[in-house]
Amino acid sequence: MAKVAPQEHELRRVIDEGREVEGLGAAELLALYRSLVLLRTYDERSLVYHRQGRIGTYAIFWNHEAMQAGSVHALADEDWLFPSYRESAIGLLRGIPASTILHWWRGHPAGWWNPADYRVASICVPIGTHVPHAAGLAWGEKLKGSSAVAIAYFGDGATSEGSFHEGANLAGVMRAPVILFCNNNQWAISTPLEAQTGAEALVDKAAGYGMPGVRVDGGDVLAVYEATREAAERGRSGGGPTFIEAVTYRAAPHATADDPRAYIDLERVEEEKQNECVGRYERYLRRLGVLDDAVAEEVKAEALETMRQGIAEAEAEPEPDPELVFEHAYVDPPPNLREGWDG
Amino acid sequence: MAKVAPQEHELRRVIDEGREVEGLGAAELLALYRSLVLLRTYDERSLVYHRQGRIGTYAIFWNHEAMQAGSVHALADEDWLFPSYRESAIGLLRGIPASTILHWWRGHPAGWWNPADYRVASICVPIGTHVPHAAGLAWGEKLKGSSAVAIAYFGDGATSEGSFHEGANLAGVMRAPVILFCNNNQWAISTPLEAQTGAEALVDKAAGYGMPGVRVDGGDVLAVYEATREAAERGRSGGGPTFIEAVTYRAAPHATADDPRAYIDLERVEEEKQNECVGRYERYLRRLGVLDDAVAEEVKAEALETMRQGIAEAEAEPEPDPELVFEHAYVDPPPNLREGWDG
């Protein structure tokens, strides 16, 4: 009988093993730090803005920053990102203005962006449904002879969806250069991992699609970087897709509307908070002597300034034109679209 | 990185290894033979009936009989079967009259049966969509404290469907006593296995659902029997679901409407025909001295007689009442159901 477990369930680690990632100089290490801090600041400020009623419901990604920044830094500008709501601000790392993303959470059409401008797909709300998009894009780029790869971000819960399965299978068959990046924070709202899958580890799904799978510590930004870089190289060199399971633990509510105290393990949450990903990396950089207080200050101040400007711009944006209700759905709309409209 | 391949891809075999299955006496071996011959006869006669215009389009299952009979014989009467169109006649082994199944292929409502009467679910036409049904039934029986298990039959192509995935995952999570029986005949109509999955073997999907997987020679009725019996015991004793990949090769057209010469490997088909599953078992029984010409004759004559009666009954059935258009969809139909009906 086929063994249930694959060969390797241990998490890849870099920071805790005190390793260094080949080819990453001080400049890159600091750039990565800037991205981490920017995402962290975006998230923490957004929570405040929400409490102040300046944005609507918001999906918190506190302590998910390492998975997002680590993977994006391992990719080239030509590569496509397919975020879920959990990665709503990942476009910041590709130059999408903070105000644009804040608009999205403010329910303002100015929250739209052109995915092609940044190679960042629209934020995907229906779970797992963007996995086929990423597979299709990667396959399509390959057919054109381009060297671009794609990465799709999704959660542990998403692996239960048929759309995840059909997208992953398509990627495996077409040997599409796509990275299936699973943010395994061990919760789908209130549903724990053991109620989500019978698998020993989500990475065990990879073999069923004929793709390599790798498991990393999702709080270790360098482990994420390293694994993603390998997967991207594999994809670019015709090796097809890779499944990455990044393991972490959700240390914040699912979203601003959620109260996890009813279901979550609060001690485990505390533990996770102590070991949160930005601090871990910061300590690592200080040990390496790449970061000191002055630089840390400056980076955080810069991020705060970005957010200050972002929210100011967002709030300066005039109310959207009601006519936008009818805009953009069709290049060539049906004639009777405004039927019954009276302004 | 997690290895792509699981531990064991070799096919379980009994007949070719000249083994015997523990606990199977001459009576059971002969009963199994009767079932094989009955299914074979149903299939071969159906092809004739189709050519004679006595039934409609028909999905041929020639050389799939070992997978069907071998698994059914390994189960108890309380256990539920969930057939696809490929197992349309599997109910014969549970006492469904041949005429009923012929009616189904004749497009006659008399092709309906009550699944609860035989614990044989309705023939499933949309690929893979019955996998969640089997998982739900098995889970539901377990919740009631019953010891019944379920088996769902589907093909290699079905493993690409989201519904297969969602059903398999549900089974894994609920540890439902269900057997996912994959008839891997290596073709989905004209689509070969390598265009269906990137996996080295379909059994590699099992680990992703946290269930054991086993690979058997689908043409070896005793290997199928043995593997299914183990899986059923596992399910009954609380061990949850099992994935069985039964490997064969489609030696006949997909259905009467299909002409495989355009795409299939005809040499491989010939090879397969030489080694078809009923003959293989017959030779095995003769070697064992359990079967001789007289018994073989009698079994085949009996099967032919069953079909003769079946088609006669089916053809004696009066044309269905047009009123059946409105019957059976609802216990309590909407009042205006016949709106616009004039007999």
Add this chain to the structure above:
Amino acid sequence: MAELFMVEAINDAFQVELARDDTVMVLGEDVGRAGGVFRATAGLRERFGESRCVDTPLAEAGILGGAVGLCLAGWRPVCEMQYDAFSYPCLDQLITHVGRYRWRSGGKLEFPLVVRMPYGGGVRAPELHDDSPETYYVHTPGVKVAIPSTPADAKGLLAAAIRDPDPVVVLEPKLIYRAEKREVPEGEHVVPLGKARLVRPGDDVTLVAYGAMVPVCEHAAELLEGEASVEILDVRSLKPLDEEALLASAAKTGRVVIVQEAPRTNGFAGELAAILAEKAILDLRGPVLRVTGFDVPYPYWRIEDHYMPSAERVANAARKLLSF
């Protein structure tokens, strides 16, 4: 009589029906440990056990397909789809199996399952938390569809759905979940499918609606105060439909405005208008007007109010009819 929010009335229905029939079980995403993201199933897991209120994997087709199997095992599953737009993955199971399986059994089996979900807009949510998908459900053979607009009906229609021997889809207007507390009968309370609710009698014009559009019509009636005597009909049960009530009201007022939040083309308002064009043509004193959403994606919430039929749009349609 207790004063309850709609979502509390739904929970009340569960408490009563699960206690009454121990083959009833609830399954869905986050319905157990969290008691549902809107708290509709709060307390059920604690009271009835984790096998009667199950947190499923995140897979809508698996939930509904699993429920088909649960029916075969003798259960009466009530499936929650977490939001309207997240029910779409279950449409395949609904159309190809839920609405057909009893028929396939020659009328021998029953599939007393329920699919319920919060639906509709106006709640300032991110995209795909705002859809009104009733058309996809109503058009599907073999399933029934109900949409309450009051707490009492939410309880009574859910109870009816749970007790109904056929599959029933219940769409619950999330905009009304906590809008206001209203009187709800205690204990067993069943509102039979197939009966509309006369919200208010009137003589000059009939406003026909369901779900979240009913309060909009009530507001429109206030705007029309002094101009016309307005009758409001809450369809409540889309399938089976209370055609008599619809035709009676049309015969009485001769003027009908149908209000629907869903996109206009091929929405359920069109079905109601078609029935009037077929069976009330001599009663009509003017065209049958539809006030609906538009054939566009439901907008971002900053402008959603321009998409949603407003009391003003409804009142203007009525005025158009009155001066026809």
Add this chain to the structure above:
Amino acid sequence: MAELFMVEAINDAFQVELARDDTVMVLGEDVGRAGGVFRATAGLRERFGESRCVDTPLAEAGILGGAVGLCLAGWRPVCEMQYDAFSYPCLDQLITHVGRYRWRSGGKLEFPLVVRMPYGGGVRAPELHDDSPETYYVHTPGVKVAIPSTPADAKGLLAAAIRDPDPVVVLEPKLIYRAEKREVPEGEHVVPLGKARLVRPGDDVTLVAYGAMVPVCEHAAELLEGEASVEILDVRSLKPLDEEALLASAAKTGRVVIVQEAPRTNGFAGELAAILAEKAILDLRGPVLRVTGFDVPYPYWRIEDHYMPSAERVANAARKLLSF
């Protein structure tokens, strides 16, 4: 002009459009090696290569979701769903993404994809090979829907769909695939979306239909020979809809029968009737009648002819109107 079966005309459209634009690609189950189970895509893989005519895994949501990604990469994917009822697993992608993605991009991106499938009954097939799912598609914002009834329109509408910058769903009446050879323009042939086809002019009553119901209406017109002058309108493009043509015909005859194969409730015939009730009320000399399928699972084929609208049923409806 060549004489072709409808399915040959569809293949012809592919040959022309794939040659004309090398970003057009075809994908689906068995479209490549086998050339499609109805041979609609026969020869494409050989002529244009296996990357322009792709046999996909057996996964409809994967096909359509993959096509969304292909659009992002600059392709114009044409997706085949093997049969009507097997398209349901793709509804989720269609509703939540295909119809919304351009809008999400602020109108910056185009999704020029096509979903085409054989649809409808009358072909003596096992269950779920007979559905008429147009309502699910027409009601979905952001997508257009066309249904041809002749070989020439099948070619021209598919070409229009492939060239259209928006997503288009084309439903092909499989009953007509090989019904009769008809004249089809050679080379490039485009039938613009949004224009109905006047099948035959008449003065007393209008029969409105699309797809496989058009020949049924033509037969009904023959049955009515001598009793009435019958006009037949082939809607052809359900969305965008040629409202002018519909209203003009209603204004002319004052009597309208709408024929639809799909289940009755909330079918597209209801939408057409609603438009008439809204905009032609003063032109109508009688009720708007619908001749449709029923709200039941499509029957086993021995009795399918009792489900399908027949020329007799259509003619009787017309007679009812003429003597109203």
